[in-house]
Amino acid sequence: MAVSIEVRNNRIHVVDAVVNNNKITCKKAFSLDLPDGVLDAKGIIDNMQFARILESGLELHHVKSKKVTLCINNPSIIYRELVVPRVDDKKLAFVVRSEMISSLNLTNEYIIDFIILDEYIDQHKPFYRILAAAILDSAMKSFVDTLYSIKLKPTVVETSTSSVIKYVDMSGVVDDGEPVIIADIEDGTLKLYLFEEKKYVLTRNTKITDYSMDDKKTLIGVIEDNINKMVQFQFTRPSHVGIKKIFLVGKVDFLNEACDSINENLQIMTSVFPQPSFVADETNTPHYYKIYAAGALLRK
Amino acid sequence: MKKQNINLMEGFSAIEKRRSQKSDRVIVFMALFLSVFLIVGAFSFKLYLDNSNLKDKIKVTEAYVNDPILKARIAAIEVSQAKINDLNQIDQILDELNASFEVFPRINTLSLRVITSNMPTGTSLKSLAFDGQWFTIQLISPNYSGPSQFAVSLRDSEFFEEVIYQGYTSEVVNGVTRYVGKVVAILKVGD
Numbered sequence: 407m408a409v410s411i412e413v414r415n416n417r418i419h420v421v422d423a424v425v426n427n428n429k430i431t432c433k434k435a436f437s438l439d440l441p442d443g444v445l446d447a448k449g450i451i452d453n454m455q456f457a458r459i460l461e462s463g464l465e466l467h468h469v470k471s472k473k474v475t476l477c478i479n480n481p482s483i484i485y486r487e488l489v490v491p492r493v494d495d496k497k498l499a500f501v502v503r504s505e506m507i508s509s510l511n512l513t514n515e516y517i518i519d520f521i522i523l524d525e526y527i528d529q530h531k532p533f534y535r536i537l538a539a540a541i542l543d544s545a546m547k548s549f550v551d552t553l554y555s556i557k558l559k560p561t562v563v564e565t566s567t568s569s570v571i572k573y574v575d576m577s578g579v580v581d582d583g584e585p586v587i588i589a590d591i592e593d594g595t596l597k598l599y600l601f602e603e604k605k606y607v608l609t610r611n612t613k614i615t616d617y618s619m620d621d622k623k624t625l626i627g628v629i630e631d632n633i634n635k636m637v638q639f640q641f642t643r644p645s646h647v648g649i650k651k652i653f654l655v656g657k658v659d660f661l662n663e664a665c666d667s668i669n670e671n672l673q674i675m676t677s678v679f680p681q682p683s684f685v686a687d688e689t690n691t692p693h694y695y696k697i698y699a700a701g702a703l704l705r706k
Numbered sequence: 707m708k709k710q711n712i713n714l715m716e717g718f719s720a721i722e723k724r725r726s727q728k729s730d731r732v733i734v735f736m737a738l739f740l741s742v743f744l745i746v747g748a749f750s751f752k753l754y755l756d757n758s759n760l761k762d763k764i765k766v767t768e769a770y771v772n773d774p775i776l777k778a779r780i781a782a783i784e785v786s787q788a789k790i791n792d793l794n795q796i797d798q799i800l801d802e803l804n805a806s807f808e809v810f811p812r813i814n815t816l817s818l819r820v821i822t823s824n825m826p827t828g829t830s831l832k833s834l835a836f837d838g839q840w841f842t843i844q845l846i847s848p849n850y851s852g853p854s855q856f857a858v859s860l861r862d863s864e865f866f867e868e869v870i871y872q873g874y875t876s877e878v879v880n881g882v883t884r885y886v887g888k889v890v891a892i893l894k895v896g897d
Binding site for chain 2: 478495519521522525
């Protein structure tokens with residue numbers, strides 16, 4: 407059994423699952439709301455409260471596993487897409503770190519890791535397209551120390567974008583190579599992930615007003631506008647091929663309404679993210695708000 | 707193989723390990739510093755205790771020394787000691803006097819016998835005086851060599867420390883010339 411914990415701005419998603427050869431069987435899943443002021447971009451501020459909320463949630467749902475995969479899905483992670491010359495694997499980490507520090511003006515107090523998105527040749531020289539992520543050492547320490555304080559042992563700390571990339575890649579929804587948008591609506595934030603030719607292209611985050619019943623339509627309108635901007639952007643890309651599918655995820659109760667509205671207004675096939683074949687869900691909860699936690703459990 | 711996983715925990719663990727090693731070094735330095743501090747502290751404490759003990763002893767000694775009864779006794783002892791010193795000086799002087807008396811030349815019959823026995827034939831003793839040290843002998847001789855013979859004879863006897871012949875004078879008594887010689891002699895010390 408493995409526990410995956412996705413930490414968002416105001417919510418924690420916990421998935422207790424069995425992972426076998428990247429086949430995930432979700433046994434337990436639940437969400438815990440975090441009050442304002444518990445965490446921010448510098449990590450966990452009120453670690454006592456965070457620990458208390460998480461510990462009581464784990465106890466309530468009888469989660470026994472102590473090894474944790476943590477997926478950080480909040481602004482404490484800084485992302486940057488880099489293009490670097492193809493170098494030896496041992497030197498690549500150093501090159502990426504140097505590039506990140508240089509391009510984002512970071513200090514040495516940042517922990518940096520990366521994934522290789524793509525490899526291509528430009529003017530007879532090989533290059534890597536890289537997605538690098540950085541987190542302040544103190545922010546990371548706040549997460550790790552808080553988990554240790556409730557006897558949880560984090561073994562993997564993933565980022566939200568890399569989790570989504572793995573999850574989408576394995577789910578097969580981009581296998582036809584057509585441009586696809588994955589829209590995550592939660593926490594008053596709209597995250598749009600663009601994929602094309604089976605590859606991750608970019609992410610765009612937008613703050614949206616917190617959802618309330620009264621202005622649901624307005625909110626869906628805002629979401630549509632932002633998705634439409636991404637659709638327009640896709641047309642400017644070298645392929646000039648428009649978005650063919652949009653998949654929505656996130657823990658909101660208007661996801662289906664949003665799908666219908668986007669379908670109707672943008673004339674693009676829109677649906678909630680389909681449950682992939684590698685995920686077996688025994689929790690009777692929607693799978694589409696677990697994609698980060700489940701994605702973090704995947705190791706390639 | 708293409709890197710396709712992000713795990714920030716690896717980087718964090720590496721930093722934590724370095725931090726831990728640094729922390730270990732700090733602990734070692736702290737322990738070393740603490741040990742030195744404790745040793746110096748213990749030594750200082752011992753010195754403090756010794757100092758306190760010595761101060762206590764000094765106080766006791768001062769109290770003893772400044773005790774009025776003791777001071778009075780010491781004063782009395784000092785007076786007695788001065789008297790003893792005076793007595794010792796007197797004793798020493800007496801001893802010296804006694805010693806002087808022991809060696810002081812004394813007139814006796816032997817010395818008179820030596821004088822008379824060395825007088826040449828025909829000479830007679832005109833006068834004999836003794837001032838505590840020196841004999842002054844005047845003798846009358848019918849000839850002028852008598853006094854000098856007496857002086858030589860007296861010197862040869864080695865009874866005296868020194869014999870000085872002071873010459874002679876002549877005089878005529880009842881138409882007869884006689885010679886009055888003068889010899890001074892000093893007795894040997896301790897005889």
